[in-house]
Amino acid sequence: MTAMPRRRERLVVVGNGMAGMRTVEALLAHAPDRCDITVIGAEPHPNYNRILLSAVLAGEKTLDEIVVNPRGWYDERGIRLVAGDPATAISRTAKTVTLAGGETIAYDTLLLATGSKPLAPPIPGLGLPGVRAFRDIADVEAMIAAARDHRRAVVIGGGLLGLEAAWGLKRRGMSVTVVHLMPTLMERQLDGAAGELLRRDLDARGIDVITNAQTEEILGAARAEGVLLADGREIPADFVVLAIGIRPNIELARAAKLAVNRGILVGDDMRTSDPDIFAVGECIEHNGQVFGLVAPIWQQATVCGARLAGDQIAVYQPPPVFTSLKITGIDVFSAGALAAADDADDEITLHDAQHGIYKKVIVRDDRVVGSVLYGSAADGVWHVELIRDKVDVAAYRDQLVFGREFAERAVATPSDDDEIGADHAPVAVAVLREQAA
């Protein structure tokens, strides 16, 4: 019997963003020749680092600098990139994807990485000129243009994205007011104390913050002229940014009758309800959780890439979620719990108000379950490891919140020894590293 040359598997990726392309990279790392790959992107750009849009807005980086995979990268790997022609339909029976331009592309395996869409509040005035979300390159270009032509901006939403937008517009010369529904800023990532420090730091940077502020309406006739709050206050503005959150982009999947809830439902193997269709990134829902931060998405891409390469074992386990804010000079970090849930949780805090340092670690049974760092986020990565690996910190609990270097020295410092070489790493330190690694 003569072996027929096996036809290469056709992989179609819907979504030319960070999650999809990181998955492709992972696949290629495992099995460079396994698939014929087609990538379909709605935006007319190669894959760029969406997280760094804030840096572009703030004028710290150029668009070129945030491109992750330039067009040449696709060409070198024989990947067909269809940019600026969004997918409009999936036929699971025909195993095809239809594009807005009319082309139909057949797949053996389909990867959905459609990302998310800005959440819009149910208020009048959203359609006025001068109202933008903060999501993609087009938004950033519109914001940069607005900063050139207008003076006053209101950002609705005091979360991560909203504050980065506010900072970028401020850097570009606008006067900026942040309008936030909750009592403290970034309440999903920070506790009240850190939120207050953040507000103080923003204030020092000339950004006005109004908390406990429900937006009723975006005012204006021909274009945005201001924001009306529930308490009757009107904040004049000629540019308004919506940054109250995101929601998974699931329209394509829903139309294709894949199982969806808030996001496209996937299992630990990153498969959707159709075994030939995978999904990663902000469009998915895994174990009831949806995603807006990059770390778990990298994890999904790693697992999904392995699966696409034929791995039958790789499974996704959500890592501890952590956050950092990209505002120059403001170090913010949080992971896990933000506060003690009950009496079994202990909060350990370190506070230097004058220097804007606040650190809190939540500990349960001598194991870290949460971390909030403000002003010095240096130990965020270590805290994530401690949380993920459930490391027993009893031996250095009294130094824990001061940082990894201190904790290691606490373990290494015998109580009767007052002299210790700075770079001399005794055995106990090695043990600590292994526990944490």
Place this chain on the structure above:
Amino acid sequence: MSGQFLTEDYYVANKLMKGFLGSANIDTNSRLCMASSVAGHIRAFGEDVVPGSYDDLEEADLVILVGSNAAWCHPVLYQRLVAAKAARGTKIVVIDPRRTASCDIADLHLAIRPGTDVAIFAALLGHLVDRGACDHDWIQARTTGFADAVAAARSAAPSLADAAAIADIPPGALETFAAWFAATERTMTLYSQGVNQSSAGTDKVNAIINCHLATGRIGRPGTGPFSLTGQPNAMGGREVGGLANQLAAHMSFADPSDVDRVRRFWQAPYIATRPGLKAVDLFDAMLDGKVKAVWVLATNPAASMPRAERVRAALAACPFVVVGDCWPTDTTQLADVVLPAAGWSEKDGTVTNSERCISRQRAFRAPPGAARPDWWMLSEVARRMGWRAAFPYRRPAEIFREHAALSAFENGAPKRRLFDIGALSELSDDDYERLSPVTWPLPRGTAAPWSGAKRLFGDGQRFSNDDGRARLVATPYRPVAAPPDDEWPLVLNTGRLRDQWHTMTRTGRVARLLAHRREPLLEVHPADAARHCLVDGGLARVASRHGATVMPVCLSPEQRPGEVFAPMHWTDRFTSAGPIDRVVGAATDPVSGQPELKATPVRVTPVVPRWHGLLMRGSDRPPQGEFYWARVPVERGHAFTLAGWQTLPAGSSAAAWIAALLDTEPSAELVTYADPGRGTFRWASVVDGRLDACLFLARSAAALPPQEWLVPLGGGVAPEMRTGLLAGLPASAVAAGHPGATVCACFGVGIRTLQRAIATRRLASIAEIGSVLRAGTNCGSCIPELRAILGDARAGSNTAA
């Protein structure tokens, strides 16, 4: 008056008070220290005289230390004893309830029940009689009272076994002691505060002297009873006659001709004619409103007197309180007028030691500011009161000459006073300036160079009693004034430590001296600790009928079961536990008036600390609140040990409590750490970039950092080091532990962390950095900086190679 005054100060004070103000309500600190020895000497010898010399220590074959921890309290003398023992094998017996450091060289230690010394020496006297060890010819020729003394001794302790039972020691040990004493001609008995500070102190002194008189062991090389003086110039005060019951220059109120003699010498028509109030009675009279003005000179009765709270109340009630001292003290706090006094290094004059040796003390620097010597202040007051002619002194030499002249004034027939330094009354100012140490007596006409008499009462030399004989005194035994009972089951002993002096007004300022003991510890025998639920390092409440205090406990098998010991030094300027004299009773010896500071019945109950603390700050202000604290001086401030038995203040009251403890200025910047679940709290206050104060609290003392780890007060604190102040690690580790400026914002990796990791783990690529530190693996925006740092590190290591 202080026991550390110079003789010239004492002289002017005594002359002013007794001679011109006409009252003997003046007392020296010898009342708390040597009064029983003074009284015992006078009863036995007719005069307050120490018969022997320090040289006798080197010629004795048996040395008995009674109630003396010479190893700590007379360290130079003790070292001479150590050397003598090495040279000639001197046998050494220590009689002391505690196994003190002096027992290190003891061949025998009799750990007697407090206050039973009289029974021991009474039984010894009986034993000497029974064994035929007495020198009956000598007794016949030189003494009176032998038969009565022996009879009293027999009734106090019929046998050695009886005495052993009274003193709660093994009979065999007492027999050994008695046999050694009986058999050893060259025997010296050295005694100190364990004998004197007792309600039977004078009888103890005479019971000891009786044994020496009965064996004729006095006035000969290597023999004699020897009172070790407690203070540098207590002897000078005694020579001057500064005690309330003395007149002047070993003359007595009891002899009207003495009073007349001094009146004529001083030309003082209003001279006091009867003894005044002794210290304990003086403060009682003050509390009763009978004493309306007091001048306290360089002593600290608010802490040193028994029932200290009562003494403070008396001072507070007294309409006019003048205190002269060189430092703020517990007593200056109660003064209406504080006079700045010159201190030890600033004063010129003379002192006398235990062996009658007078030495010059020379100033080596000028007093600061308005401070003046005490004799000057006393003289100025006297002159302004109209006694200009009697107090013309411009320099100490003038006073000393007058003091010497008084000692020689009409000294001879019919009665000779041994204290006679008439030979020194003619000293020129230059002679005085150059005076080498001399031992008295030195009557007029004694040819220079003076050597004085090393020993008195040898070779038929008269004793100072009218009949020229020494007296053996009948000393019936009586137990301590307040024995322990069911309600107050333990006996509190107090005393000195090695590195502290009295109420710490000076030694408490020297950090090195507090290294030996940084806080007052109640020493408790382990068996008592078990019985009373006390733990080593824990706290205990010590209560007596007179007062109570809370202090830390230290287990000590050196204690006798049933007895506890507390150092006498710490006052409430240094610890919430001080002064221990708040607890101590005030029973006094009926002859000497010296209080029983070493045997107060107390109850000791455990106090369970809920928290411990270490506080460092510039101010020495006593912390306020229901907790224990003890302070030691450190560079540019003070360190406080804290322990509390109540829960820490919480909520809004906590902030005020902390602020009061830190005692910092309002502009101070606070760095705080809190782990309420573990009971750990830390605060640092920074002023102008320097550490101003810090406070560490924890549930256990072991969880506190050692003080020497902390950044020193006033030390500069770089902004990025501020939080590290509270890490509770050695300062070197704090400096090394800082990660440096953040490079990777996502993972918060600092430049120093990166540099260290690149160097120590030999990281060579962005990927390796990412795998070890995760820097650059999230948003990736720091990768260019990582590349630059890696390049710098490579360049650096190449250069190094």
